[in-house]
Amino acid sequence: MPISRFPFFSSKRRSSEAFSLLRRFGPSKRIQSCNYGKSSRNGNGKPESNPLVNVDIQAPRSWGTYVIPGALLGFVGLAAIFHYNDERRAIPKGQGNKSSGNFVKGPIIGGPFTLIDTENQTITERNLRGKWVLLYFGYTSSPDVGPEQVQVMAKAIDKLEAKHTIKVLPVFVTIDPQRDTPSQLRAYLKEFDPRITGLTGPVSAVRQMAQEHRIYFKKVEEEGDDYLVESSHNMYLLNPNMEIVRCFGVEYNEDELADAVLKELKRTQN
Template sequence: MPVSRFLFFSSKHCTRESVSLLQRFGPSKGIQSRGYVKSSKPGYGKLGGDPVMPIESQTRSWGIYAIPAAVLGFVGVATLVHYNDERRAVLKGQGDRSGINAVKGPIIGGSFTLVDMDNRVVTEKNFLGKWVLLYFGYTSSPDDGPEQLQIMAKAIDKLESKQGIKVLPVFVTIDPQRDTPAQLFAYLKEFDSRIVGLTGPVGAIRQMAQEYRVYFKKVEEEGDDYLVESSHNMYLLNPRGEVLRCFGIEYTAEELSEAIFKEVNGYPT
């Protein structure tokens, strides 16, 4: 038999077997799962057997995954922006020390309106012309708060007695719901009578904390009790109300007083 006739015969034979198998078992599952767009010509876009999934249903199925992915993407971008915002933060008195505005970023510090232990309104203008050591805490703090206040009291005492430098210690509560003016007075007098306590509405406290990049979070305890997580930072403000230094909990009273002395001594009069 010639080669061409053999190939033609084999092709026809394979085609008949394929058609026979399709008729016996029906269309395959793989074919049924495909979706085609409906055509204007009759007969297009249809397959034998079960109907195919419409395009709209497939779009909804993808939407189930697309929405959470979009939300996660937004959270990731917001976290990255917040992280970069923290790293680029500039102390208020250090933004243009080089003579040009080369450093760009959010400024630490700002205006505020609170009340003191005598229920008198206090703003940032009340501290102009004074060196201020500012601390954010709360009177119910079980450990770090009292320790930081002791360090603050000892540091300002060293500065005044040994260096003749007066620094006003200011305590701003991050728990205004419990820290009333009377509560602040009773608490702070146990450490140093020179410490000025400030409180106010929750919104005003939150605004000031944001301006000074202070982290705090309410942590629920058993019953109605709660604690407040905080960054426990101290800020040194110059007589113009600008933040020159930020001190963490790693400073001892001696180290804190020495660091403040260097800033005060090197500040242009």
């Protein structure tokens, strides 16, 4: 009869739609559903006792699947940023710019130190505060570049004091403390200018200061017990707060060095 069949097909259609909704929006675990369609009826027209429809829907991934890789990527990115910033702040070894120089704002390089001078007196960074300092790392056995740089430093400070009445303290730090004793340093620097303060000390203390100032040096063995020391030959200008404000390379002569120091002092005063 047409009238009796309409509810049947309507019921079947609603059951199919319900099943479809369960597949789309149902829980992530296994679910059960009764289907009262035609195929589930027994001979008496009644639904079967427990017609189960098993629907397996894949459970969502745990939070660890996304958080752990994200944390690793974030750590790698943070490490790269720190490395990049550190490379940007470092002054290139053995380089200087004649036109503008390497300007450094704040105590980016350098740090506290404890050495001894040519009179065997303990010297720290506190003894140099309040003065403009021209700092050079070298050694008394240097055959060529070292003596030239010490001479340039001595003539530059002499020009600043004679022509501009500006006093800058020259400081020579040895990178060969095994041979450069206080007496050896005193005799060596006296040949250039007695105003130069010579510093030496234990190997570990000298190495630490050189590393903090990003000074490269390496012992090169020669015949017998003799050796040379390769170095970056950097010269720094420090303000009275012991902050490095300028770096000079080996390309500066005494006039250019004196003019650059004078320009930096005037810039700071203004």
